[in-house]
Amino acid sequence: MIELKDVRKAFGNTEVLKGISMEIQDGEIFGIIGQSGAGKSTLLRCINGLESYDDGAIIVDSTKVSIKDKKNLRQLQKRMGMIFQSFNLLERLDVYHNVALPMKFWGIPTNTPEAKEKIMNLLKLVGLEEKVHSKPRELSGGQKQRVAIARALVLDPSFLLCDEATSALDPEITKGILALLQKINREMGITIIVVTHQMEVVKQICQRVAFLSNGKVLAVGKPEQLFVWPKEHEIRDFLREGSDKLPTTGVNLKLFFFGEGNQRPVVTQMAHELGTNFNICWAKLEDFREDVYGSLVLNMKEEDLGNACKYLDKMGVTWELIKD
C-alpha cells in the first residue's frame, strides 16, 4: 500500500504540491489525472524518489520514501518499476539488453539460463519475443513502450508507475498498451499507478482515480462517480462539459443512468404520464471499464419541474438540477 500524507513540494517560490493525501491499495489500478501543470508527474516522481518533497510523508508498505536515505530508497525503487511518456530506452542496446539493464544495476547476471528465461518470458508477455535482437530505432512507439514495460517488470516489482505512458501513442496503440497493463495487474497482482491527462485511460482501466488541480486533490473515487456528473467546476472544465451550450430559458434537469437503467424508456414514459413535452438538449453514453454510464439533460418549463422530479424519484432515477 502507498500512503501519502499531506505531501508538499515547491520549486523555488512555486508550490507544486499543496498538501496531497491519498491511499493507494494493493492490487488496484489507481489513476492520477489532471491538466498539465497540476503536479501529477511531480507527485509520481516523489513516490519513486526521483524527486524530493519538502513536507509530509510518502509511505510505501510502511517504509518512508526519503531521498536522504539512499540505501532504503534503492530498495524501494527496486520494488517500483516505472515507465515514461518518451519510453527512455537506451538507443545502443538491443531489446534484450534494454530489458536486462535494471538487473545489471543490481548486480544480477544477465546471461545465465534463468535470466534468459525470465527476460524471454517478459518479452512473451508484452508480445515482442521476435524482436529480442532489435534496436529501439527499429521499433514503433507502441513496441518501445512494451519493451519499457518488460524492463520495468524485470526486478519483480510490487508497483508499476506509469508517467503519461500512452500520451505519445495513437488511440489504437493506446488501447493495446492499456489492455497489457490490465493483464499485468490481473495476472501478476501488480499495483499500477497511472498518471495521465487522458480521460480515456482512466475510463478504460482505473478502478479508482484522484483528480489533481493546482497541486491539490480535488476528488478521489471511482471514475464513474467522479466523471459522469462532476460537481467540481475544475473537473467539469477539464471534461469541457460547460453548461454554456444548454438553453437559458426554462430549467435544465440532468438524469443519470447506470447499468440496466439504460434500457428503460424513462423519458418518453414521463412525457406520457405528465402530459407535457421535454426538450432533450444534451446526452452522453460512456464506458467505464465494463459498464456503460449514460446521462442526459432535459429542458422543461419551470412549472413541470416539481412533477418531473417526483416522477423520477418514483422510478429510481438519479437527477440533478443544473444551476449556472
Place this chain on the structure above:
Amino acid sequence: MSGILSTTGMSDIIITGFKQTLYMVFWSTLFSVLLGFIPAIILTLTAPDGLKPNKFVYEILSFIVNVFRSFPFIILLVILIPFTRMMVGKSIGTKAAIVPLTISAIPFIARVFESALRETNPGVIEAARSFGASNLQILLRVYVKESIPRMLNGIILLIISLIGYSAMAGTVGGGGVGDIAIRYGYQQYKTEYLIVCSIVLIAFVQAIQMLGNFMYKKMS
C-alpha cells in the same frame, strides 16, 4: 644536408614524412583522448544538468579549458619548450612534438567529449535512476555507453585537426608531411613536393573520415 636529401628520391622523403606524421598524430591522439576524458567526465558530472551539479568546479574547469583552447598552437609550441624538455629530455624532434600536440588537444577533446556525453537523453538517465542505479553505474552504463558513437566522431575530428597541427610541428623539428611541403615545396620552390604532399594529406584526411563514418554507423 641538402646534398644528401637531393640524392634521395621524392617518394622516400615523403614516405619518411608520412611515417613521422602518423607517429605524431597517433601518440598525441592516444594521450589526449586518455587525458581529456577525465576533465570531460568532471565537466559532465558538475554541469548544471549533471549528476552532481557544482557551479564552482564546472566554471573553474571550463575556464581552464577555454584558456588552453584559445592559445594559438604555434605559441603554445614555444611556451611549452621547457616542459617538453622535462618530459622527453629534448625540445626538438618528432617525439618532442608530441608534447605540445597532446597539450593543445586535451582541452579540445575534453570539450568535444563533454558535449557528446551531455547529449545523452535525460529521460534515459532518469529511467536508470528510477531503477536504483548508482551515479557510477549511470556514468558508465548510460552516459558513456550511449555516447560512444558521438565520442568516436569527436576523435575523428581530433585526428584531422592534429594532422593539420602536426604540419606546424615542423618548426620544432617534428618532421612530417606538412613539414616537407613547407621546406621543399615552399622554401626550395619544388612545386611538385607541394602538390604531392597536399594530395597525401587530403587522401589521409579522407580515409580517416570515411573510416570514422563507417565506424559511427556500425556502433550506433
